[in-house]
Amino acid sequence: MSIINVMWAGGSPFASVHKVHRQILSQIDPAVPVKTWLLQGSESACQDNAGPAREWNLTSARLKGRHFWRLFRPWMHSRFRQGLLDSDARVVLLDGLGVARTLLPVLKDMPQIRVVVIFHGATRLNAMGRELLCGFPPSRLALAAVSETLAASLQEELGIQVTALRSAFDPVAFQSCLVPREEARVRLGGAATATHIFGAVGRLVDKKGFANLLEGFARAAIDQPGWRLVIVGEGPARAALEARIAQPDLAGKVLLTGHLEDVATLYKAFDWVLIPSFEEGLGLILQEAILAGTPVLASDLAVFREQVGDDGWYAPAGDEAAWSEAITRASQASAEAIAAAQYQALAPEAAWASFCQTARVLISGSD
Template structure:
């Protein structure tokens, strides 16, 4: 199988793109601290489910506060019968958390520990290495701005330099790792892939679920409501749509600490009646076809899963040119890119797209075809399996592994 998960830059380190090089099934533990399901959590879900489907032994270890509701995160893992180990850890009880995780790793003895997020990188890579477990981390991109973010990122960079492999989900992140001192032979460019939802709701059904008007063009924004995601820029752009724009309605799907401030911004801008704040929507990709246009207005990104899910539904995209976004979105691939922090330019493109139904359809169709062909789960997961296989010794027969198949193949 040839895996094509985005075009690497010249000199980029990529795992082998052939079949699984490992001569026996692998044992892999994914370790994360899941919050409300966002891009990181969907990466863990997709990798775990599809790696298990390939015949490997996969466990997800989820660190969370006591009594945390992880139902949305756990649901697809449970449906796929992927084992989950929950570790309760509150506040800054770092040493206690480390001891519990280390105890589980000593018991399971996986071939690979794959961490996601700065906390897991900082606390658990070292103990795993001392147990002889190969360590891999995915750098998803930053979601922190201001405060202690620079300290966290500096500590994470030092920790990543000691991992056996680090996955960068975009070329800018790969370059950043290299400039921060992570060895080039340990950095692997694997842009995110996407896993289709079990079912997309059709346009009318999705709009009914979200309580959206059926007779308006719907402009959607999906993400965590934190400053780096730029929902404030999206709202500002909506206010600049001119009187000649077709009738429209905006929707913000997601939750987070900035929600109250953003709702107040909408009131201040006079668009509170034209924007729905839907809050968190379980498996939000299901409702993608409610939208006529999706807008990503982030200030920073890796390769956002939301973009892939939206384009996979055939919805055209206008997005800021940050991280790996231009490689995924740029015309004629399924959308348009604009500079970050430029609500005026964002509004101009939105208005142009809303006015041209044929262009929306062409870009949406092109994006859907390319997303399925280039960013599907099979090549994405195969690249990770191949990476794992380069990090550990093997001795048994290649025939014990199972080719990855999609549900349609079974």
């Protein structure tokens, strides 16, 4: 028997999703084979160590059955079914609603297989999606979301149980990989000599709020020549961000590093980590920063309050003036004391223990 881990695609846009699935699969008995399927993209773009992956090389049009590709859906389902049989799959872990739409019609008629669907962020459920999930045999289907906030929202919309699997990291393993502060600053290049380094990590897409962050930082740093903002990530918004960074009020103060595979080891380089997102399924960046001993200033979102409560530092998403004020206050506060309070609120050791237990129950189907 084996476990099949089905992912939409690989590459940096999906790095955090793969990270969550790796954490879940780390709780599986090592003797049980785990096989990864990539519906799109290549194994080489995965940037993880989950082992060999089967590449299906399917386009979005094929997966969604658009236009004449609808005619090929039975053939595609037949291939998936044979792949599951050849792998002797007993548990299938599905990456979100898109993958569920593709595989659940096949899995519904395979009673030997238990299915776990992991939701990683806000999901637009239409009538077909709700029918697909609610119509699957409940004894063989488990739904989980990476935060309590997301789980409660989905459960209310679907009317069926959605388990809160709040993603977490093994604190000991994570902290053992951290690079010392000065070395981390050197690795980041142009920020090494700054008096204050504010860090931000994530895909360069609109919902991450980096354009608004630049405006807030520009206001706060106007009389602070030694301040630097380092944004780690890549994405389609890069050109627009670069154009803004080139303006006189930000010239020389902001560094776009691109995607860094080892960013999780470099958080000690930052005095503060800024998370200006408009929405998040959970926001693993908050956890990583706090585990590294770096305080976090984040958008005032329920998923962040869920994790650090009143010990979090928050500013309204998209409010440039409020972010400017919050950044200024952060620069004057005791970063060490705030980081310690946020660490205690996050309770990483207890969160990791809870995550491990919940992951094992989801995969096994028993308490």
